[in-house]
Amino acid sequence: MNFMLPLLQGGAGNLAAYLAAHVLLCLLPAFFIAGAMTALIPKPAITRWLGRKTPRHISYPAAAAAGSLLAVCSCTIVPLFAGIHRKGAGLGPAITFLFFAPAGNVLALAYTGSILGAEFALARLTLCLLFGIGIGLLMAVIFRSDDARHDHETDGMFAAEAEIGTAAVGVLFALLGVLLAGTLQIALLKESVLTLTLPISGAQAWQTQLLQWVPFDAANGEEGVSVQGSILIALLLLLGAVAWKGMENITEGANRWTWVALVLAAATLLFATFSVVPADGRLDVSITGRVLAEGVALAAVVWFARGLAASAWQSWMWESWRFVKQIFPLLLAGVFVVGMARQVIEPVWIESLAGSNDLKGNAIAVLFGVFMYFPTLVEVPVARMFLDLGMHPGPLLAYLMADPELSLQSMVIIAAVIGWRKAMTYVGWVALFSTTAGLLYGGWVDAFRSTM
């Protein structure tokens, strides 16, 4: 029991800290964006560029775009991969899609950016894009005879034309604005415009209480829960309960709870952008530039969303809610387990295995990624833990590249679609490219540090 208590406390503390600080401003808009992309972008608008008669300089970028726009979790990625491959897309673009989708989609990038920093998100995006196209081209060259046999398949599947409506485009951009306004770390957004002092005497005591429940060690990379964070957790729980009533049957039309849930979601987002600091006998609430930016972006979403047809709007809500139901519980469980693991793992182990940017460190990171299967997005808090425990950014990126692409489970499914010979070749290339990506990024970080 004495051994279990700190473990459970570590898990619960990690969970509370994540819910309070990171989840809201990044994940809430990201779920809505992912839902909007799935529901509002007609799939033929992108897949028509994947036909084998399309020139390479169009079909490969289109495959990457399809990966980042159409698919969010492996549940969608692998069936879509199988679909576009069987329907006659070349092996190359199909592989590019398969490689890029788990790392290049909006949920993964937004989450990586908010937890590991914008630099990591950018490196992940760039290297995945380059290597995804690279691996696709390589696979197409290696298996060109097989691929040619595939050629008699119809191209008609990809000829369908589809337009994206202006309201849908507006909604997508406005949502992106919500995401950026909430997460960008620039001075303009952090600056306080107006500070209100509320005479709430219990705030300071509540903060002390929170620190007692969730003790944290900043040096170890841990985070505590603030007064604002505790209110946000309460709002999130409430939102979850209301959304269940309002979103579960959204395809049949909206009910009263749907509106309550949406207003609550917007209010929660807006509240998270205020700066709330408890002091002796009072609570300082500041309106920052972020509050104004977030407010404008949210208003823009509402304005554009009014132009959507009811069916489009409802399927957008349903897809967003489905992503929440599917991904969020796994993420919570993952974050809890990571918090427990952090209490056990000694920084020395990580440092000796992958503390520096060499071939061994990067190879170990890739191997770890292959043999450990984490559900969608959980690789991000895991990576954060490694970073805090002293892993070098190079091997960390190698791990981030390999983990979503190369779990044993996804290998089996991919092999079922394209055969073991091709699947193993793909796995080999991914391992090699991920290791290289880690070495490159690590070298770049080291060079940057030494010039500082």
Add this chain to the structure above:
Amino acid sequence: MKTVKILGSGCANCRKLESVARAAALGAGVQADFIKVTHHNDILAYDIVATPALVIDEKVVCSGRIPTQAEVAQWLGAGA
């Protein structure tokens, strides 16, 4: 008697589609056999890119989205 097939790997959307279709059939008083098609080879035999898809008497009526009960009831009634 109608044959209703639900194409999809068994994710949340396919389960939702199945419950919508069953409710629609019940509401419209249409006798129907429900078959879930989950293997991707069988799914790809139909001319669709995205799941979930609904097939009524071997005709694809909708794919890549979840229809409303009213729509499904209409499709079920159309071929009667």
